[in-house]
Amino acid sequence: MANLAALLLLADSRLPAGGYAHSGGLEAAVAAGLVDDVASLEHFLAGRAATVGLLGAAVAAAACRVTAAPQGHRAAFTALDDALDARTPSPAQRNTSRQLGRQLVRVLGQVAPDPRLGELAGQPHHAVALGAGAAVLGLDARAAAYAYLHESVAGPAAAAIRLLALDPFATHAALARLRARLDRLASRADEYGAGTVADLPAPAAPLLDVYAEAHAARTSRLFAS
Amino acid sequence: MNRSNGTSSSTRALRLGVAGPVGTGKSSLIATLCRALADELALAVVTNDIYTDEDARFLRSTGVLPVERIRAVETGACPHTAIRDDITMNLIAVEDLEQGFAPLDLVLIESGGDNLTATFSPALIDAQLFVLDVAGGGDVARKGGPGIARADLLVINKTDLAPYVEVDVERMVADATAARHGARVLALSRHEPASVRALADWVRELRGAQLAGRHGPVDPGAPAPHVHR
Ligand SMILES: Nc1nc2c(ncn2[C@@H]2O[C@H](COP(=O)(O)OP(=O)(O)O)[C@@H](O)[C@H]2O)c(=O)[nH]1
Numbered sequence: 080m081a082n083l084a085a086l087l088l089l090a091d092s093r094l095p096a097g098g099y100a101h102s103g104g105l106e107a108a109v110a111a112g113l114v115d116d117v118a119s120l121e122h123f124l125a126g127r128a129a130t131v132g133l134l135g136a137a138v139a140a141a142a143c144r145v146t147a148a149p150q151g152h153r154a155a156f157t158a159l160d161d162a163l164d165a166r167t168p169s170p171a172q173r174n175t176s177r178q179l180g181r182q183l184v185r186v187l188g189q190v191a192p193d194p195r196l197g198e199l200a201g202q203p204h205h206a207v208a209l210g211a212g213a214a215v216l217g218l219d220a221r222a223a224a225y226a227y228l229h230e231s232v233a234g235p236a237a238a239a240i241r242l243l244a245l246d247p248f249a250t251h252a253a254l255a256r257l258r259a260r261l262d263r264l265a266s267r268a269d270e271y272g273a274g275t276v277a278d279l280p281a282p283a284a285p286l287l288d289v290y291a292e293a294h295a296a297r298t299s300r301l302f303a304s
Numbered sequence: 305m306n307r308s309n310g311t312s313s314s315t316r317a318l319r320l321g322v323a324g325p326v327g328t329g330k331s332s333l334i335a336t337l338c339r340a341l342a343d344e345l346a347l348a349v350v351t352n353d354i355y356t357d358e359d360a361r362f363l364r365s366t367g368v369l370p371v372e373r374i375r376a377v378e379t380g381a382c383p384h385t386a387i388r389d390d391i392t393m394n395l396i397a398v399e400d401l402e403q404g405f406a407p408l409d410l411v412l413i414e415s416g417g418d419n420l421t422a423t424f425s426p427a428l429i430d431a432q433l434f435v436l437d438v439a440g441g442g443d444v445a446r447k448g449g450p451g452i453a454r455a456d457l458l459v460i461n462k463t464d465l466a467p468y469v470e471v472d473v474e475r476m477v478a479d480a481t482a483a484r485h486g487a488r489v490l491a492l493s494r495h496e497p498a499s500v501r502a503l504a505d506w507v508r509e510l511r512g513a514q515l516a517g518r519h520g521p522v523d524p525g526a527p528a529p530h531v532h533r
């Protein structure tokens with residue numbers, strides 16, 4: 080893969096874009112009793128990768144292609160933001176995604192300044208911002224999909240260690256077992272990214288949508304989402 | 305310092321960080337400052353909470369500022385990260401306030417507390433004060449750390465409680481001043497108007513210096529080896 084250093088930079092949780100304040104729905108799932116050990120965490124992560132992860136990765140791949148195109152960035156970004164809105168029924172999740180997107184753009188504006196980033200919405204979805212950032216860093220659509228998929232499981236896994244006091248080695252071993260799955264999902268996301276916006280997938284986890292709403296209304300929580 | 309958002313230091317608010325361990329009186333100090341300065345300076349506040357927006361709700365409930373001028377940043381249980389390593393959420397909150405209520409003179413940013421080693425990044429704030437209280441014991445000031453040693457101002461708070469916790473305030477101030485190589489230490493109690501005036505004067509002077517181009521952020525330095533207290 081070309082440009083590996085750029086991918087590592089973009090996918091690094093130490094990129095200062097505020098991701099550490101979120102658990103990707105894990106805290107709500109823990110509160111509901113869905114996740115309480117490494118096995119149930121792995122199950123949760125696999126489900127997240129296949130739903131939010133695949134959708135976001137497909138959008139990131141599409142956004143990356145759009146950004147690399149010579150023109151039409153703004154309209155294409157808007158279409159992708161709209162597509163994600165339509166595929167994200169929970170207002171809390173839409174909010175979180177746009178907040179993370181805005182934060183990422185704020186960081187990229189300093190880290191890899193590029194006029195195309197200015198064509199993004201004021202609060203683009205995270206996947207759209209990530210795809211644009213990938214392109215600006217010279218990455219291809221597949222790499223953008225990988226970056227999104229990686230974060231979709233690595234973020235909640237890190238949160239699990241704080242929430243559940245799981246063995247950090249066992250938690251990372253669960254992540255390691257997801258590798259082949261992420262590879263397959265990245266390929267699919269890459270294909271979706273090359274297609275039309277209307278054909279983007281709409282994978283769903285309705286129970287997690289419901290929990291996300293409950294979490295947003297909670298007055299005491301460790302993670303913002 | 306090359307400010308992240310490029311706005312020149314004379315056209316934007318003074319960004320003042322308030323750091324220090326949990327419970328030393330940071331939120332109360334911010335409420336006190338707002339009361340003292342609201343008539344002369346255009347103010348806004350960003351709170352950083354460990355769990356949700358408790359501090360923002362406290363400050364809104366005091367009525368010292370219109371509620372929309374108080375923004376909460378949720379730090380996902382990493383309050384030190386939010387003010388030092390990954391300041392993006394705080395920067396966006398500050399910039400939103402500066403834009404939404406332009407022109408602001410002063411934005412106060414309360415850290416979520418955490419431990420003695422947490423200090424603000426100079427990329428986020430122009431100056432910071434570090435708050436200790438007498439109830440934490442007279443020794444804390446001597447123990448030092450980047451915030452205690454090199455914050456722009458060290459506040460020793462709740463001096464009214466000193467007799468109850470058997471702390472000699474003068475001694476604590478002297479120890480702290482020594483640990484700071486003579487830099488300013490302020491003994492504060494919200495029940496002692498003279499000390500509140502001294503705090504407000506310090507902020508006025510700082511804002512004046514910033515407007516005159518005489519003040520830029522100074523980093524207290526790297527945290528000591530990471531020890532959770
Ligand atoms: N006696 C006394 N109590 C104070 C003073 N300032 C704050 N407190 C109390 O100290 C406690 C912690 O204050 P708070 O502002 O929430 O601390 P924070 O966690 O640092 O924000 C509260 O019960 C306050 O009422 C003071 O000057 N004197």
Ligand SMILES: [Mg+2]
Binds near residue numbers: 330331359
């Ligand atoms: Mg507080």
